Amino acid sequence: MxxxxxxxxxxxxxxxxxxxxxxxxxxxxxxxxxxxxxxxxxxxxxxxxxxxxxxxxxxxxxxxxxxxxxxxxxxxxxxxxxxxxxxxxxxxxxxxxxxxxxxxxxxxxxxxxxxxxxxxxxxxxxxxxxxxxxxxxxxxxxxxxxxxxxxxxxxxxxxxxxxxxxxxxxxxxxxxxxxxxxxxxxxxxxxxxxxxxxxxxxxxxGTGTVPVADPKRIQDLNKRVGATMKASPIGKAFGAMGTGSTTPASALSGDSPVKNWGGVGILDFGIENVQKVGSAEMDKYKTRKYACSRCPLGCGAEYEVNDGKYPVGKTDRPEYETAAAFGSTLLNYDTASILKCNEMCNQYGIDTISAGMTIAWAMECYSEGILTREELDGIDLTWGNGDAIVAILQKMCDGEGCGAILANGSAYAANEWGKGEQFLQTASGIELPMHDPRFAPGLARTYQYDPSPGRHVKGGLGSLQMAGEEKQDKYDYRGTGALDLALTTHTEVLNSMGLCMFGEMVSPPGVHNEYIEALTGMTFNDADQYTTGLRILNMRHAFNVREGIKPSDLTISARAVGKPALTAGPLAGVSIDTDLLARNFFESANWDFETGKPARELLENIGHLEEVIKDLYGA
Amino acid sequence: MIIHYYYFGVPIPSLTHEKQAVEIPSGTTIDQLMKVIGETIEDSASEFLNKASFLVNKMGAKREAVLKDGDEVVILYPIGGG
The missing domain is CATH 3.60.9.10 (Aldehyde ferredoxin oxidoreductase, N-terminal domain)
Structure with missing residues (x-):
């Protein structure tokens, strides 16, 4: 082995x-x-x-x-x-x-x-x-x-x-x-x-040891990564205050969705209030910092909350996604309620992104008179009402009353109740994460067409744009396919290795190829990374093709891609050409845009996909 | 003309939320403003100005945008979320 x-x-x-x-x-x-x-x-x-x-x-x-x-x-x-x-x-x-x-x-x-x-x-x-x-x-x-x-x-x-x-x-x-x-x-x-x-x-x-090909090289790579991490501003920020260090700025820049994706951070939330959803505010409860296995950064923190209306005791610092999902998306700057929701999601085991987004959907439906207070079991689910958010989440966690429906997500609830579909912010039924494609338009393609829809951790053009590293005007959608595909294949390998994306943000470029070599003993260069990433992507994609899922079945909510465009704020006027972004990607990937099928010669060239070729093209 | 500016969400301690004012010639763009500001802060911090995103009077603005007397510029860290 x-x-x-x-x-x-x-x-x-x-x-x-x-x-x-x-x-x-x-x-x-x-x-x-x-x-x-x-x-x-x-x-x-x-x-x-x-x-x-x-x-x-x-x-x-x-x-x-x-x-x-x-x-x-x-x-x-x-x-x-x-x-x-x-x-x-x-x-x-x-x-x-x-x-x-x-x-x-x-x-x-x-x-x-x-x-x-x-x-x-x-x-x-x-x-x-x-x-x-x-x-x-x-x-x-x-x-x-x-x-x-x-x-x-x-x-x-x-x-x-x-x-x-x-x-x-x-x-x-x-x-x-x-x-x-x-x-x-x-x-x-x-x-x-x-x-x-x-x-x-x-x-x-487990008390065993995992054998690796070159332990010394891993040590050397760790030293290089540690050095670049220490010099990185984002490394310092995440190390000190976690991903929540960026929550307030993201709500202002347009990266975080606001008011179920229909609002504007600086106008609807305000500079004073956005600061209440960030770690700088919440870290007053911090008792210690912690890290995942073999992580020198340590973006996690333990809190002790013994005051206020929700004294949850020992708990954890909310991640960016959680703070945005229960914060800016709901116009909620009631810090105590955000900490409570985070703890409830951990204890009951519920996705914080989808839970927050489902409540955002219900909130807009309630605000527009589509859902009544009676349908929400008497909860006054007005924008920013932290206590109502906690109450509705409790019902979802318990599967009780309206919570039994909402705990299945916003798309399920809209279908079950037969209304509110126009306020869904989903990709193929899965609630969108807390990064707005109108801010990083490459995410529109990823959210809609990645084999796992609605994900912000799949690389692609959007990851570059979120990092402020775009190579061309991000709202110029011409010729995006090759770069979008290359960045996606890169992340396929990174994720499959079990590495953290935050590590990559603070590491020297290309270092994870070297880690693969040091771990496994095989040679692994940029070309290997591309082909391997392409193989993994096509394997996941083929799973969906075999299920009969065609590109036209894959949906994304119109508001999230600027249809219609916002009229105020940093993203005013942005309307994404999702069709062109998608066609560019499919063309570069050599996937048919009508059937979704990867070209036979592509699968043959990638190799080790014989069962896919057999299923899609016969023996 | 006078431009007001401040940093928001920048993980560099010296770049604060405190509002500051700078006098620059009329017709100055955001990009030119960043060069002026970049002269006043340490090199390691000024690097991020090349990647920052901006709000001008609460609206999004590109680096080429021409500023007007009294404009308020918010300089945002470019990296989104986590």
Whole structure:
């Protein structure tokens, strides 16, 4: 086995209670790297097309990358892969913390779970030994309580855990698992999948060592990365105040959506109020800083909130996405309510982005008289009403009253209630994240057409524009395809390695290719990165094509792309040519814009996609 | 003419929210203003002015925009969110 891998994958069938180990081959590792790269390959091969995401044939994977569990800086992220019960297509999300590295040190590169258990269970993986255990007594416990429960039950105080809370047990579509008590692979409904399988948690303990090809080179690379990080202003800002350091400025610049994407930060929110949603304000509760595995930056922080109307006690600093979703998007500068919502989402296991955005949708519907106070169980859901936001989120977490509908997301609620569709801000039914395509227009293509819709962590042109590094006028949509594709393939590899994108922001360019070489021992240059990234992208895309999803089925809400354009503020007049951006990308990717099919010669040239060629073009 | 300006959300301690004023010739663009301001701050901090985005009187503005007497310029850190 090449370096950087444990060499084994675990396949669990909860219907018949079987566990099967399978070797992770060099071929799979070299060509699909890890994370959602390997995840896409395995699910494509093993999960039947057309499977019900919440049914027994549905498979969910928890997949590490070659950096996890090693000394490589920023190597703390693992991927969760499945078919989304929201979009009906491919879904991956990733999360930091310690769960991924611990799984790897316990002897597994990946765990794939299929079937449905007849009673609640958890998976206990302890240094290479995996067991399915009864979780009936743990059903109803929140994601932090169960961590403590299982430490006692297993006698392993250092175990790491990924668990669903009550929202996942309710099979609410916005549910997600939480690992390490506060980190979330949040997007696309993975908590609902776990709940549908009655899989309450995966607990792991690993004391092994992950072999790597060149430990000395990893140390040298870490030194280089550490040096550039220390000199980077964004490195200093994230290290001191986390991603929330940027929340106020993003609300003013137009990066953060305001008032369900219909407002203007500087006009509707104001300079004084935007500061209340940032870390500079909230860090008065900070008790200590923390970091994910092998992260020298440390963007996380623990808070202790014992005052005010929501004394949640020990909690965590809200990330940028969370602070924006429960802040500027709702015109809410009630800091206490934002901290409370963040804690509730962690305990119950619900995606903060989609939860905030679903409330934003309901808020606009209420403000426009489309939803009544009675329909919202008597809650006066006016703009900026922090207490009402907490109250409605509580109902979503509990699956009670209107919350039982809203916990499935805004698109589900609009369909269920038969109204309010005009105020949805979604991509293929998934709520948009907190970066506005009118500010970084490349995101319009990514949100609408990435195989996992509505994501801000998929690279592409938008990532360059968000970083203020655009190569041409960002509102000039001509000739964008090649660069958009190249930047996307780059991120496919980065994510599949299990590296953090914030690490890349503060690292020397191209350093992660060198990390792959040092970890695995294989040569990996820019051309390898492009081809490998293209392979992973096409694997994920092919999953959707096989499901019968065509480009015309992929939607994005009109307001988010400036149709109509805002009339005031920094994004006034911006209306994105989404069609041209998409056609440019499809042309560069060699994907047919009508059927979505990748060209046969493209798949043949990329290699290792034989099953895709067979499915799409015959033998 | 007099232009008022301040920084917002810039993770460099010396670049603060405090409003400042500068006198510049009429017809000056934002890009030219950044060169004037860049002379007054340390080199490591001035690098970011090449990437910053701007609000002028609460509206978005490009570097080529010509400023008018009394304009208020907000200089924003270019990196979005997290």
């Amino acid at each position: 090449i370096g950087g891998y444990a060499g084994k994958m675990l396949f669990v069938n909860l219907t018949d209670g079987t566990l099967e180990e399978q070797e992770l081959t060099d071929e799979l590792a070299e060509n699909f790297i890890g994370g959602y790269g390997i995840g896409a390959k395995v699910l494509y091969e093993r999960m039947p097309a057309g499977a019900d995401p919440l049914g027994p044939d549905s498979m969910i994977g928890f997949v590490t990358g070659p950096s996890n569990g090693t000394n490589a800086f920023f190597g703390g992220r693992y991927s969760v892969v499945h078919k989304s019960p929201i979009s009906g297509g491919w879904n991956d999300s990733n999360s930091g913390g310690y769960f991924g590295p611990e799984l790897k040190k316990a002897g597994y590169d990946a765990v794939f779970v299929s079937g449905i258990s007849d009673k609640p269970v958890y998976l206990w993986i302890n240094d290479g030994k995996a067991q399915i255990k009864d979780a009936t007594h743990l059903w109803g416990r929140d994601t932090k309580e169960i961590w403590e429960d299982l430490k006692l039950e297993t006698g392993e105080p250092k175990l790491r855990i990924l668990a669903i809370g009550r929202t996942g047990e309710n099979v609410s579509l916005l549910a997600c698992p939480i690992n390490d008590g506060h980190r979330a692979p949040g997007r696309g409904g993975s908590g609902a999948i776990m709940g549908s399988k009655k899989l309450k948690a995966i607990a792991v303990r």
